[in-house]
Amino acid sequence: MDTMVVKAGLGDILAKVKAKERLSADDAVKLYKTPDILAVGYLANLVREQLNGNAAYFIYNQHINYSNICTNLCKFCAFGKDKSSPSAYEMGVEDVVLKVRERLDEPITEIHMVGGIHPDLPYDYYLELLRGIKSVRPAVHIQAFTCVEIAHLAELAGKSVADTLAELRAAGLGSIPGGGAEVFSPRIRQLTCEKKLSGEGWLEVAKTAHRLGLRSNATMLYGHIETVEERVEHLAMLRNAQDETGGFLAFIPLAFHPKNTELSGLSRTTGLDDLKNIAVSRLFLDNFPHIKAYWVMIGPKLAQVALAFGADDVDGTVKEEVITHMAGADTEQAMARDSLVRMIREAGRTPIERDTLYQVIKAY
Amino acid sequence: MNTLSQKILDGQRISADEALILLEKADIYQLGFLARAVRERLHPTPIVTYIVDRNINYTDICISACKFCAFFKTPEDPAGSLLSFEELGKKIKETKELGGTQILLQGGLHPDKPLSYYVKMVRFIKRFGIHVHGFSPPEIWHFAQISKVSVPHVITRLREAGLDSIPGGGAEILVDRVRKLTSPRKCTAAQWLLVMAAAHEQGLRTTATMMFGHLETVAERIEHLVRLRDLQDRTGGFTAFIPWPFQPNNTALQNVLPTTAMTYLRLLAVSRIFLDNFSNIQASWVTQGPKIAELSLFFGANDFGSTMIEENVVAATGVSYRLSEQEIRRLVEDAGFTPRQRLMDYSLVGQE
Numbered sequence: 001m002d003t004m005v006v007k008a009g010l011g012d013i014l015a016k017v018k019a020k021e022r023l024s025a026d027d028a029v030k031l032y033k034t035p036d037i038l039a040v041g042y043l044a045n046l047v048r049e050q051l052n053g054n055a056a057y058f059i060y061n062q063h064i065n066y067s068n069i070c071t072n073l074c075k076f077c078a079f080g081k082d083k084s085s086p087s088a089y090e091m092g093v094e095d096v097v098l099k100v101r102e103r104l105d106e107p108i109t110e111i112h113m114v115g116g117i118h119p120d121l122p123y124d125y126y127l128e129l130l131r132g133i134k135s136v137r138p139a140v141h142i143q144a145f146t147c148v149e150i151a152h153l154a155e156l157a158g159k160s161v162a163d164t165l166a167e168l169r170a171a172g173l174g175s176i177p178g179g180g181a182e183v184f185s186p187r188i189r190q191l192t193c194e195k196k197l198s199g200e201g202w203l204e205v206a207k208t209a210h211r212l213g214l215r216s217n218a219t220m221l222y223g224h225i226e227t228v229e230e231r232v233e234h235l236a237m238l239r240n241a242q243d244e245t246g247g248f249l250a251f252i253p254l255a256f257h258p259k260n261t262e263l264s265g266l267s268r269t270t271g272l273d274d275l276k277n278i279a280v281s282r283l284f285l286d287n288f289p290h291i292k293a294y295w296v297m298i299g300p301k302l303a304q305v306a307l308a309f310g311a312d313d314v315d316g317t318v319k320e321e322v323i324t325h326m327a328g329a330d331t332e333q334a335m336a337r338d339s340l341v342r343m344i345r346e347a348g349r350t351p352i353e354r355d356t357l358y359q360v361i362k363a364y
Numbered sequence: 365m366n367t368l369s370q371k372i373l374d375g376q377r378i379s380a381d382e383a384l385i386l387l388e389k390a391d392i393y394q395l396g397f398l399a400r401a402v403r404e405r406l407h408p409t410p411i412v413t414y415i416v417d418r419n420i421n422y423t424d425i426c427i428s429a430c431k432f433c434a435f436f437k438t439p440e441d442p443a444g445s446l447l448s449f450e451e452l453g454k455k456i457k458e459t460k461e462l463g464g465t466q467i468l469l470q471g472g473l474h475p476d477k478p479l480s481y482y483v484k485m486v487r488f489i490k491r492f493g494i495h496v497h498g499f500s501p502p503e504i505w506h507f508a509q510i511s512k513v514s515v516p517h518v519i520t521r522l523r524e525a526g527l528d529s530i531p532g533g534g535a536e537i538l539v540d541r542v543r544k545l546t547s548p549r550k551c552t553a554a555q556w557l558l559v560m561a562a563a564h565e566q567g568l569r570t571t572a573t574m575m576f577g578h579l580e581t582v583a584e585r586i587e588h589l590v591r592l593r594d595l596q597d598r599t600g601g602f603t604a605f606i607p608w609p610f611q612p613n614n615t616a617l618q619n620v621l622p623t624t625a626m627t628y629l630r631l632l633a634v635s636r637i638f639l640d641n642f643s644n645i646q647a648s649w650v651t652q653g654p655k656i657a658e659l660s661l662f663f664g665a666n667d668f669g670s671t672m673i674e675e676n677v678v679a680a681t682g683v684s685y686r687l688s689e690q691e692i693r694r695l696v697e698d699a700g701f702t703p704r705q706r707l708m709d710y711s712l713v714g715q716e
């Protein structure tokens with residue numbers, strides 16, 4: 001196999017991977033631009049197996065999107081709606097609690113909850129959401145509110161991000177999802193989501209959370225108007241932040257879905273794009289323990305293949321995911337646990353059901 | 365494994381046992397690497413071909429009632445239908461208007477239409493001036509039974525009426541143990557091969573398929589490949605091999621768990637390596653979707669199949685991927701290959 005990698009022009013990177021040496025930004029650009037996906041995947045798998053052996057993780061989780069009302073209205077988003085839009089919705093605390101209550105008979109270990117930047121829901125609403133969920137399902141881990149939402153909540157509260165996070169945590173927040181990172185480059189943010197928290201601001205919230213002992217994830221929305229160099233810059237900023245705090249659990253590359261967005265003229269990502277982003281991030285983000293192939297975005301088939309191209313996690317049972325489906329995702333809204341287990345097994349990996357913090361619940 | 369890899373890289377033929385070892389033990393990178401080496405030997409220029417055509421199913425009425433099929437209607441079912449020649453003509457005109465060069469004409473095993481009916485059908489279609497890739501071996505076998513004539517006679521009559529080539533459908537798994545379980549009323553493995561041999565003898569080119577992932581064992585998948593390779597050694601009449609996974613929804617076997625992408629890619633790669641006398645291997649975007657189909661090009665496939673202006677059989681299982689010619693070209697280019705439109709015999713259409 002080494003011959004194949006050398007033939008693909010990646011001999012120098014192979015040597016670095018074997019020596020567990022850190023890759024440079026130039027290396028990452030080169031990997032992105034290498035047409036030979038097998039060679040790139042093979043390299044990513046070396047790192048994947050160094051870090052995670054043969055394990056492939058999934059979680060039994062429930063997604064709740066409490067409101068799609070949003071003042072940011074990013075161009076790549078089909079989910080966010082102006083408050084006056086007929087398709088705008090917001091769930092009361094009771095509605096959210098009901099959603100959790102309806103599924104108390106299922107072994108859900110995580111509630112994943114995000115929403116838009118709502119213009120007038122009060123700070124207390126968010127605290128009540130967390131308390132409400134915990135009141136009916138005390139043992140569940142709540143992974144909620146992206147860094148963008150946290151920054152907004154701090155503003156609402158008129159408190160520092162650290163104090164806000166401490167209060168949210170006291171109300172039941174367990175960790176922070178990786179959304180809202182998009183592409184950190186100011187050029188991209190200016191063109192696609194000018195009202196959104198900046199890349200620097202996003203990283204500052206994440207690092208603050210880490211310093212308080214809250215873990216978080218990180219994402220990158222690829223496949224719209226960003227360049228390869230901007231992707232690598234994004235990854236480098238994440239790697240630096242992780243060097244500082246070590247608080248990131250997983251990196252999740254997110255495939256842009258153009259349908260119903262203002263960028264609907266763009267094509268959907270190809271399978272090669274998706275695998276490249278998984279593989280390059282696995283190779284470059286050497287200090288991230290996990291790389292997730294989010295099946296809702298890339299489809300279960302490609303998520304399975306991604307387990308051989310650097311990914312060690314496929315997310316989970318999900319259910320009721322709204323954000324990607326509004327943008328034309330043709331995947332199912334849920335996957336049963338046995339389907340996840342089988343898909344992992346047929347990829348030659350060991351299925352491990354985990355909790356949010358990657359503690360093993362059960363090996364299959 | 366290293367010896368086996370070297371053998372493949374040296375261009376030597378591998379045995380059924382070795383194919384089984386590859387299928388069960390080789391890692392995915394190794395399979396991709398070896399399949400690509402074989403593919404590059406057979407196709408030194410990085411071209412990926414596709415055809416613009418339409419699947420026309422002249423009837424869904426079928427006496428075979430195969431357990432893996434979601435498309436057929438029994439002869440008693442009032443929902444079953446047979447397309448009139450007028451409807452056929454309309455579909456063919458549309459196909460030509462959309463730049464189609466071929467129709468893939470297949471249907472159920474109709475209980476009482478005689479051979480002369482199909483001869484008339486082909487003559488009618490040929491008036492439009494389009495390549496007719498039609499009548500899979502189970503249909504040909506059925507026509508011979510129903511009109512009490514020999515298989516070579518059926519092929520001669522259809523060929524004289526204008527039939528251009530024969531599709532490789534109805535092969536499923538060419539092992540009678542499996543056929544008895546899933547499709548006892550359909551022609552046997554030997555009969556399927558006999559039809560293809562007779563067609564090749566008369567100068568008709570054909571394709572070959574495999575529908576896997578239902579009741580067969582992994583060894584039976586290899587046995588299927590062995591039979592195809594043996595016949596191809598004798599006749600050289602196959603243009604391409606097209607494997608695709610069984611789609612269980614709405615069939616009598618819907619409790620069978622669907623084949624995963626990884627299993628598909630592994631089988632595709634082993635087919636490319638094992639079938640060293642087949643020029644072309646097709647990706648199945650219609651069952652796998654665009655992402656895995658693109659990836660297939662790294663696992664031995666050199667053809668993207670058809671644009672399928674119309675497709676009914678897979679669609680009956682609820683799988684509904686659609687791809688335009690433009691999207692196919694984009695995927696092929698994204699994977700680093702040059703897309704080229706082709707005809708059934710793999711001759712290229714137009715200039716790049």
